[in-house]
Amino acid sequence: MSKPLGYYTSYTPDEDSLLEKLQEEYGSAFEKISKREKLSILMILASNLGCQIEGGVRGEIYAVAKEMTDKLSPSDQAGIMEALVSQIRWGQNAEPVHHT
Structure with a gap:
């Protein structure tokens, strides 16, 4: 069983945030999101974070x-x-590591 969203994020109950909305709509452990959808979210978030880091x-x-x-x-x-x-x-x- 997965841990709830608050374990991994800054989410605290009753804070009226996106994290609250996500938990209400998709479950505290995203149990209402399919594996394929979770992988798509992971891909999108990883791409976004990668674009914020300098370098190649x-x-x-x-x-x-x-x-x-x-x-x-x-x-x-x-x-x-x-x-x-x-x-x-x-x-x-x-x-x-740069190989020469």
């Missing part, structure tokens, strides 16, 4: 991501997504 993306990262989609099970892909979200949220970011 090394070409090899696109190749690695393509290899992941081709060779990893859906469960392992979701596990990598969970690991990346945790690292992005809690600051476990490495500087890119």
